[in-house]
Amino acid sequence: MTEPLASSYDPKLYESKLYDFWLHHHLFHAEQDPSRKPYTILMPPPNVTSYLHMGHGTGYTMQDMLVRWKRMQGFNAMWLPGTDHAGIATQMMVEKSLAEAGESRQSLGRERFNIKLWEWKDKYGGMILEQFRSMGFSCDWDRLSFTLDPQLSLAVRRIFVDLFEAGLIYRGERLVNWDPVLKTALSDDELESKEIHSSLWHFKYPVEGTDAFITVATTRPETMFGDTAVAVHPDDERYQAFVGKQVRLPLVGRLIPIVADTYVKSEFGTGAVKITPAHDPNDFELGKRHNLANIDIMTDAGAMNDLVPEKFRGLDRFVARKEVVRAMRELGLLDKEEAYKTTVPISERSKEIIEPRLSKQWYVSMKSLATPAVAAANDGTLRFHPDLWKKTYLHWLENIQDWCISRQLWWGHRIPIWYCDQCHEHTTGMTDPSVCKHCSSSEIHQDEDVLDTWFSSWLWPLSPFGWPEKSNDLDYFYPSDALVTAPEIIFLWVARMVMVGLKVRGEVPFKDVFLTPTVCDKQGRKFSKTLGNGIDPLAVIAEHGTDAMRFTAVQLAPIGGRTRMAVEDFEAGGRFVNKLWNASRFLLGHVQADLALKPLNHAELDLASKWLLTELSLAAGRIDKALSTYRLNEAADQIYHLIWGGFCDWGLEAAKNTLAGADPAAKQRVVSVLVYVLDGILRLASPVMPFVTEEIWQKLPHHPDWDRPVSLTIAAYPKQETLPQFPAEAEQWRSVQDLVAAVRSARSQAGVPPKTPLNTWVRTTSELATLFNGASADIKRLAVIDQFNAGPDLSRPGQCLVAIGRGYEAYIPADGLIDIAKERTRLSTEVGRLEKILKGLEAKLGSASFASRAPADVLEQTTQQRDNLNMQLASLRANLEALT
């Protein structure tokens, strides 16, 4: 007798133990092995500072499901785990914690600050890895990587040097988002926007050599000190005469040109724009087109510098704004001031309004890298699932901008560029230089900045496998098979990996890109920290267990787009896990020690067993198809229905007769089949709910028709083709199920209590009668019937309930139990429903165009439908008649 299972499943008792068991047997580790086919997935490395949210819970579970599935199919499956140093995010958090202690990175200095950063990384990075474990991820821990690891840093250095030497990395002057309080550049991702009520000031600028003025509108008057042009639209007749002339800039006295550019919108403001290339991104672009000078008029703290007229020097930009307006008004050059609502970018950290600021940054020239990446998506080497994301990917690549890779941070890979104080040239190399490569001066210093985090994570398909060194691992595992990630990082990450992969290997880094749905709350809002509407997967796990979290997350995740989740949804997963547990408990209770399991002997199997086996096989086929096309939610659905609707509701229920019976041989046959099927079910479900399936499987006796490795996670995944199927018998059993359902429905609608035994007589074809009589024991039990008989010549007993199905009529004598009026209503309602359908079908069949144009099989199908309906209607009407 197998040890009995507890009456409900408590995940906490098993999960940690099972995970240790898997690790103990090294089941998640893959070594390169030319005799086996690899299956590789690269885990998108989460930020080392972040706490895993439901988006990870969903997306990573999907990856784990795929990897576990392929592992069971015999592939040398490997899921590469790791974390990303996340430059800005991490540094922000560490600086915040320093600020609480009254310290700052400046007060600590670069070296000591770095130590703090690493301490932080070790603490929080470790927490994430703990979460991987809690979620049951079968990643290869021996290959755990971090973007700042020595090997990965070497790869960053290599690609930088290579691109630099190829002339693809250059230093350029651009505008960055400058935080004047924190005195640092910020990436676009670190900005928020705020709506403010401000004004739009109209300034009159005198046109040189005339008495005319040209009026410009601005929201930032203080930037006029940096103006180097006024622009108008080339087609704007109002200003045709001014183009080519010059303007005397008020307060400053400088002469600046009036230029024509299509960027200007004639209908906005006055149709003329002051151009300040050093303080506005659009103006900067326009300035480049017209060779305008960039005049930076501010300090790093956002105050006016020495390039502005004396009386404004040192003023904060907002004070200067008021003063400029006042000065212009006094000069009579303020045409008007109108109230204006606008949105301004603010720093996520300091909440200060961002000032666009001119600075020198390092860039990667992207055009030549993008071209092969476009081709790969177009020729199908790289596939997107769902395909619509290909458009997003291509759209970005076709309009690609150069990539700014320098960041004014201390956490990250320091830019391997040395500036020469003598000749001002740049030196780079794989080792730190001691002299300038160009003039041999030893007066060189390294760039203070670090590289964008994505400049290391774009190497994720390469660097963890040993690149740039020659590496067998890389040869074996590259390219990976699937990349599963969120759509918002298609540009930041996916496209860049493709580009660099093609550049250094000449081959895409993965063949399939599967984009996971965005996880939202029930109102359709994206989970976000500020809204606080997120679901913590760890809290779900604590309440319902990991399998429940995984199953529900996958089941709710549609193929594309977004998914709406609420914590309550996970109850369903918990119930499902418990259902499987209990079904197994029931079956194991019938596995006696002296009962040897029999190999399947087709000749001995009963109808229900053959149906159940067929269901298993069909489900295996559907699940395989669903997984192969990344429809993981569909696979989860199939597993659910196989277990609940198939195995529990019908498989076990039908078996109860035999299990309660006195025939040990029959019992042995049935138990053997059920154990065989349960084993198959556990295999099918293992990738999505690995814990409960493993726990049950370990307790399940070995059925001789299955393999029996040490763990379910490496047991063979069921294949439809190799599983027994009995289509004809399965169809027969479906007729039995149909009859049972019809009887249940009739009695329930008549209000007969479920336990009250009834007699049932079925009039049907002799073929079906044989089937029904042969299965009468099952039918009696399942429909709670006392006496049962089926035959072609049975006549309708007097007062009875009627259940009409395909090819039969079931009579249930129920004297005193039926409410005649109610029964009549039920039957007439059914007649009405069927008549409506019939009418539609007859109209269709009566139409000449349908008869002549519809394909033969559709025609035949429709005709058959009509005949069926007519038969059902005839029975219904006859029975309605008999009820009077």
Added chain:
RNA sequence: GGGGGUAUAGCUCAGUUGGUUAGAGCGAUACGUUUACACCGUAUAGGUCCACAGUUCGAAUCUGUGUGCCCCUACCA
């Protein structure tokens, strides 16, 4: 402003190339403890498939327009 998506039962979603009487889970309702499971069983109710127009023998499915919602991206001096 540009790009993309989506609209099916009270809720969350299936519905794969147009072709049985549009499905599931949750929720609701009724009855019920029967060799596992009340985290259960059986049954029932609930849908003009967003609107309008079109293509077709036939449209939830394809096309157009409108409306609502969502996402990405750029934001206007």
